[in-house]
Amino acid sequence: MMAHRAIHCSLLTLLLLQILKIHAKVPAIIVFGDSSVDAGNNNQINTILKSNFEPYGRDFIGGQPTGRFSNGRIPTDFISEAFGIKATIPAYLDPTYDNKDFATGVCFASAGTGYDNATSDVLELDYYKEYQKELRDYLGNDEANEVLSEALYLISLGTNDFLENYYVIPGRSSQYSIEDYQNFLSGIAGNFITELFQLGARKISIGGLPPMGCLPLERTERILSGNDCIEEYNDVAKNFNEKLQGLVTKLKMGLGLQLVLSNVYDILSEIIQNPISFGKVIFLFCVPSTFANCVTRHGFDEAATACCGTGLFEMGYLCNDINPFTCSDASRYVFWDSFHPTEKTNGIVADHSCLDMHLNNFFLYLLSANIEAPHTIPCYKIVD
Template sequence: MTLHFIFLIFLFQSHRQILRAEAKVSAIIVFGDSSVDSGNNNYIPTILKSNFRPYGRDFDGGRATGRFSNGRVPPDLISEAFGLKRYIPAYLDPAYTIKDFATGVCFASAGTGYDNITSKVLNVVPLWKEVEFYKEYQSRLTNYLGNKKAKRIVREALYLISIGTNDFLENYYLLPHRSLEFSVEDYQKFLVGLAKNFIMSIYKLGARKISLTGLPPMGCLPLERTTNLAYGGSCIDKYNIVAVNFNQKLQDLINTMNKELPGLQLVNTNPYYLLYDIITNPQLFGFEQSAAACCGTGRFEMGYLCNEHNPFTCPDANKYVFWDSFHPTEKTNSIVANYAVRTSLSVFL
């Protein structure tokens, strides 16, 4: 057993006592897709929603908030670890005001990607529009707190970015346009260029403390394992190899941008190896099932196919790595968030 693996087991054993600190960041500001969306898709005309049971059944009050999980998602847990609020509100949720958003806000939209074409597949918020919402947020924050205080919050906030899986699984490998235009290697480079442009755009708007999350082991998601019968239920290696290669390209981008942009603290929060260890050794992390998900049959259900009328949803999500065919359970999110706080994000504590 490697030292790395022993460390992961330690993190699992301590995940319920997630590291907490006095806030040294002013707010948690979130961009990305369903891995971090806290409910923005509830307020746009898309079929990709999760604001109904059994989603959220283990969230505070058993509420289905639009998070694609049985409970909280990583930004919520990271926010709490940093001594801020227990969960990050969705920017489009009219129940919240700029007072709520001052210490944390989520602009993420489930189903989106770096590539604008990806967001069009399910009619969700493209990444450029998330930036426009952020600009609007800054204006509202200035009106609420005044220019000096608003600028301090923007400068000292921690920006969490989690995006990219949909570009491959819902776009490149599913639709013909990009796969005819690019080899997979060239598409990775294309996405990295878009990632650079995005980081530059929020840097110019004042962001300095930024976490860029890489891809998970895409080939081990239940949707891919159970619907690609040729692989016999095993992880799909070619998807995982793409994820590893793309994550390395993101690391190279991070190294370059940290050298080029004064004051930037850009870190790589790479979930790949931790999630792969959890999926391939679930019992060591306290799980019983990692190939299938909790909701429905666990094979392909996500969104409206995962609903309270489905008789197969498991009674205890803590036994499962995945909640639906694409998204982790709150327990898995807790382990991942704890790992991030203790490793890449520790520089901001």
């Protein structure tokens, strides 16, 4: 197996170098969501949706499976590292971590969840309230409240509501048209963000839906007709993202918080449509000339199928170490299993999520105090 090492150079850090006279800080990253950002909470939950076994995690730090649904790190890990906080965000339910670890970032995400409780009845906000109490006991009220208000909150939800609920289970599809269901979910998302605000959150990035119809598992459904993306699902994702953008605009004005929609749809579509050419050397936002090649990336070879197993349908327990078809080099693939991206893709998605925040003036409030000089910034590239 070809060994690869991911060295991350987030566009975030390069962009931040150009913002002058700003001295805000992000003491912690707090994560809510589904399997796209689950750092291992499902290891401790009675569910079949797990990934704490090989070959998951084979390219993770230490080469061990953690419960992340990827061969390595997930987007929230990269964002945390870009802020100079830590290289990975621990799962709240992982017994190997304690309040000292959680004080600088914690993940409440759980694979299989969605906005709709009919998708999965896992109440991440309940864990967050418990965490708040524990953090105040550990740090004291004043310091804990400062961490909670200055933290960056990341939300990644919604895909399961459509692909594992509306289009699969008759309940919601018999109650709602697809348009009405999107409005229903948007309302839940608004309530979720509002409750986070009432609990002290002031800086929130909410992730939009990816091109759901281009996930290998969904493409496999149409394999007899050419294995193309399911445009119906992609259209739903784009429409729902527009509703989320409207929600973001409304809540920013109504609540007065820093809120941005992270557009993962466009960057993933670009990668999927142009896997080979995507990621060539770009000379963007590099302040010193020595950073001329700092965003060099190698392109991908395969976007329609995943690395694990046949790449058509395997995920979770079907993606296991006895499957003889798993690829040897995950960096060539956009997707790790039939539903989740590789570490390499996750790093790129994280870059662009950070770029979305910057372009929405989000980082006027989020400049990390510990980014001092260009030479401290590592670069993302694939090293044999």
